[in-house]
Amino acid sequence: MSLFSLVSLALTAILAENFVLVKFLGICPFLGVSKKTDTALGMGMAVVFVMGLSSMVTWLVNKYLLLPLDLAYMQTVAFILVIAALVQFVELFLKKFIPALYTALGIYLPLITTNCAVLGAALINVQNHYSFIQSIAFGVFSGLGFTLAIVLFASVRERLEFAKFPKAFEGFPQALITAGLIAMAFMGFSGLSIG
């Protein structure tokens, strides 16, 4: 796989087809864990880590387990189980061997199982017939795109904390409108996909 196609995959996954703002994957953590910039960054890093790992494992499961056994229709069931098990395993592993990283990411890990971005990335990898390297790269880059979006969103929300809004728009609607405006900015990247 050439460097050029890797760069184009990165640009597409991070900007032009941003997971949150263009594809609408991972909206729940995007809206839920975005009140502060540093927690947003922690969540983003945890997603990058798990998405890279789960893209790798689901690719292997698909290639060496589901396809040879003619069980492709079981993808949804198999992938969600793999992701749930993987998240649990990563949590235990980090707790035991890299406690510093565990204290940084720990509380975000259980939330990731129900993050549709992780399952979405695994399914997109299969749909687009990505190779092993491409799958891992796509998982990591999409995670970085998620991180970019959630950190941007959190920093805007921090500034809006003391702004005055009409009463009906307080809370959730205000967050949605903010996200809409950021998504509008990302529409400018839509011509960027190459290759």
Add this chain to the structure above:
Amino acid sequence: MAENTSVQTPAPEPVKAQNSGRVKEIMLNGLIFQNPILVLFLGMCATLAVTTSLTNAIGMGLSTTAVLICSNVVISLLRKVIPKEVRIACYVVVIAAFVTIVDLMLQAFLPSLSQSLGLFIQLIVVNCIILGRAEAFASKNTPLYAAVDGVGMGLGFTLALCAMGFIRELLGGGAILGHQVLPTGLAMIAAPAGGFLVLGCLVALTQYIKNRAADKKGGDKA
């Protein structure tokens, strides 16, 4: 947003006459008072992604309703068998099985709808509404009530999706169910950014109505 999912569920009354009242209460909760999208803010990904047209919204809403009813009933039937420690994994397997069934049925009977909904049919598995209802309601209630809750919540979800789909199709493309009624539309409303904006306005409208109702009640008392 998980803290919003727990809904007060009093123990079922043994008296038969109270059954119909409770069924009505559960239905209304799902449709209006605890509407999954507009009040509980669950299932946002699907809500924003597939509501570019009314047809998609109806298809997605009904698919989710079907999965929700089936998984609610099965989980309610198994609620005494499933060990507490591994319950989430069990729920996910049950839900994933029904999603696969719905996915295959759509591919076989409604291929065009299946094409336009794409990935999001498979992603019903991770829709927080379904896991949320399994955890908050089906695991504590009898199969009958769980089914009613599935119908109510599913239709509430469908209703909100349809409102979004209708507004976005009309303003974004100037059409209703694919029939052109306005000469042109504002493409941005159909684009991802429009999804956030339309949902934001709809939730604001819900809060406005709620605030007004609360004010009126407070005014009457004072």
